Amino acid sequence: MKDSRATILIYSPDQPGLVAAVTDFICVNGGNIIQLEQHVDKQEDIFFMRVEWDITKFLIPKDKIGEYFQTMYANKFEMTFRLYFNDYTPKMAVFVSKMSHCLFDILARYTAGEWNVEIPLIISNHEDLRWVAERFGIEYQVIKITKENKDEMEAKQKALLKEKGVDFIVLARYMQILTDEFIKEYPNKIINIHHSFLPAFVGAKPYHAAYERGVKIIGATSHYVTTELDAGPIIEQDITRISHRDSISDLVRKGQDLEKIVLSHGIEYHINRRVLVYKNKTILFS
Amino acid sequence: MKDSRATILIYSPDQPGLVAAVTDFICVNGGNIIQLEQHVDKQEDIFFMRVEWDITKFLIPKDKIGEYFQTMYANKFEMTFRLYFNDYTPKMAVFVSKMSHCLFDILARYTAGEWNVEIPLIISNHEDLRWVAERFGIEYQVIKITKENKDEMEAKQKALLKEKGVDFIVLARYMQILTDEFIKEYPNKIINIHHSFLPAFVGAKPYHAAYERGVKIIGATSHYVTTELDAGPIIEQDITRISHRDSISDLVRKGQDLEKIVLSHGIEYHINRRVLVYKNKTILFS
Amino acid sequence: MKDSRATILIYSPDQPGLVAAVTDFICVNGGNIIQLEQHVDKQEDIFFMRVEWDITKFLIPKDKIGEYFQTMYANKFEMTFRLYFNDYTPKMAVFVSKMSHCLFDILARYTAGEWNVEIPLIISNHEDLRWVAERFGIEYQVIKITKENKDEMEAKQKALLKEKGVDFIVLARYMQILTDEFIKEYPNKIINIHHSFLPAFVGAKPYHAAYERGVKIIGATSHYVTTELDAGPIIEQDITRISHRDSISDLVRKGQDLEKIVLSHGIEYHINRRVLVYKNKTILFS
């Protein structure tokens, strides 16, 4: 059986004694620290911390930990924090369009049990990948979005997401731009894969742009979606070398291998509660 | 003793028979091909080729090869070509400012005999690196450029370059923007190092911009200088991973290791006649 | 419709005129060269070449090209060559054990039509991945190999491979060592993925060994299988950085992402006739 664990992500104005305070809270109450990482952004003077601890013998009951921490520490040190428990399995929806490489990579990991996640729903604007969803036994809903019906269709999407209890969304080459309203309902909870090393080649057709510019390296970027296009907090990036011999279709092919890995790594960081977003940047706890 | 070699770089509209024609020219006349690489850009329908061959027993005298090739092949196939011989040592000027890392890397390679090049001159707008030049016994000229005297000072630079017979220029973190007039006199003969993976973070202070954007990868780019800032043909790029733990000064420090290697590799490609520029992109023969 | 193409892979003792001879053969007979790459190994004095050309209007009939080339060139220049045509779809068998990541990556690409290949058969020594094969509609045969029945079971495997007309075999983390007899029937036609950057960590449990040694980089290697364990010609390698924070299970997890990509790239090179094996090393035409 898995042990019972809590994970806390914290940020606050920096000051002496923060690490000591948090670790004291855990130790004094019978917790055992499994992993601790802290970081101070000297430029912003902000303190960041992630602690994962064994709560099997923790004196404070699970549903009271947040309240106690708020009362005794968070108020005093102006901490913003989030608390997670490893006995909850987050629910993730995948939005796709016509390309299958990212979806396959996600489902292969999902099926192999790599991630502590549940996928109750795949949403698409096309029928193309229904067969993939069916092979993996996952519900596939086609919601055809046009310029005219966008608000209505997004309402339908949101209803589905709510019904399924979805915690976060992955855009696995979804190719549609979400409305600001939609995005605002899922702050730092929509992960997108962009097929360039951002901030280079924002927007449509980045491989064409990379080809035109004659770069020697192409990349992919997974990031949280914000209302500014391709400008949200970056989670993960990776690159591969190309040459003058590569046509645009070579870039697309080579890039797809990057996209699927970079997206899956981004998802993994998110699922494992290793990402803390502050001012449009991510702290990635290792 | 080194053997006697010629290198030809060619491009032309694509059509059948081009490789056969060029290799035939070499073989029939007693040359021995040492290296051949060709590439067809299917998008542009342009043929590119680099051939290096031993001319020790070549029937056509060295100073006639260009003329013969023009008459017999280039006219017929609409080829544009450049011809180089390995008994000529190109002359390279280095422009620097205050930072020493690229200059040191260049001079270390130069002194160790890594490159077939001569460095008759280092030009700077500051006195700071004179001692480096002196340690390596290379002439160091300070030409202080201001907004007011730019034309006059560039005239002085050009006079010096001419006097020394300089073939190409390396901007080793020179930090000054050259005038269009200057650039036009050295087409595809000025190599710059930009401290980002272009086209991301064009212009001043790319590490600051990278820090602000929260990228997980930083890069460096060596490219030929054109009149559009940081938009010239890219020769080489490389990257390194960073994290939220890296401050701007960490990025600067880590980036400098990229800059010096990427610049030196760009220089090496140029010296070895392995770069062909076509429509603002480079063909890099390996 | 796809055009009709031939690909020839050649090696021979080096001498002047080889490129000219081959290109002449193609051009004179109405072929159009699509891609040509040659390489001379100066150490061994061996010439290597790959040419892909359009044979739509080729004067020599497809089934006579080999004979004509042998008669007119190969004999004269002591060339060893292989000829392939793009209208033939090679057949590939996949051998698996219990781990699904490589198989999923292969089948995802296969289903998406990335490769010109047919997969008529998956062979395993376990039932575990039958469901994967079934989801993709591919025949899955379990042949349980033990020390005692190895010869008999390999005979059964070979019979199946013959029946299905299999051209080459991919060991997608198969975990069994093939007999020398088996290997000799498929020279340079069995592609294995080894989960280390060979020649480091040959044999079993390379991630454990990497962990013990405290390396900062792990890798994966796809190679052709020869009778010497993990010592065959390397097709492709890639690496990822690790740190002291990574446990053995982290290495396994991170390594799996390498394995699947490196294996799939190795397969792709093979399918596209871009690999030429000479003296236990590969020439990879780009």
Added chain:
Amino acid sequence: MKDSRATILIYSPDQPGLVAAVTDFICVNGGNIIQLEQHVDKQEDIFFMRVEWDITKFLIPKDKIGEYFQTMYANKFEMTFRLYFNDYTPKMAVFVSKMSHCLFDILARYTAGEWNVEIPLIISNHEDLRWVAERFGIEYQVIKITKENKDEMEAKQKALLKEKGVDFIVLARYMQILTDEFIKEYPNKIINIHHSFLPAFVGAKPYHAAYERGVKIIGATSHYVTTELDAGPIIEQDITRISHRDSISDLVRKGQDLEKIVLSHGIEYHINRRVLVYKNKTILFS
């Protein structure tokens, strides 16, 4: 002016309360934590920690910190620790042979003030690089070591190192094997650069071996020297891609760029007190 800082590196058997104890010691006594990183090796059940803190207003005097920490914490928790202060500049000797690339990289960084280190001495078995040392104004001692005089000459080396107060040694492609006696006097204080991704290609001529094996990636490794050849704790590794087109001399050339960077990064980690060695492996604090 630089602030006054202490850095402590600790390891001990793991148990609850270690982080809290150490941070408490610092905070209660008026120190301000600048950076803290801890790591638990679950396999070995060992706790590792690095803390850097501002001691400007620390209540315990600098020369008593070690004693107090030992008395109050180290004894109780069975901690092994080392304490460093940023007002001490460590002294580093560089051992070289004939190749200049690593030495140049070290001296360029040294001269540019990149490192908090002093280089009072370069030792070589050849005269070849004396001119480099002289250009940088550093003492250069040639101690010619042969099989017959090794003990005597090492005694001479040790005398020189003692005279100069050398804290640690860098073998910048020194090419000589040190005796066990020598090595034991400098435990985890001799940094070597090996020109392969260890453990591949241990011993002499790794580039030749890499060429023979036909690898697609070459590497370099900086490590602490132990009495077993090329088997000491790895500090840093990096790699670069090669191809069949690369001759042995290409590997040497490409490898040199790796070697100098990987060695300099290893040195930097050491100088900045970011390396903790435990059971032949390094913990690298970031």
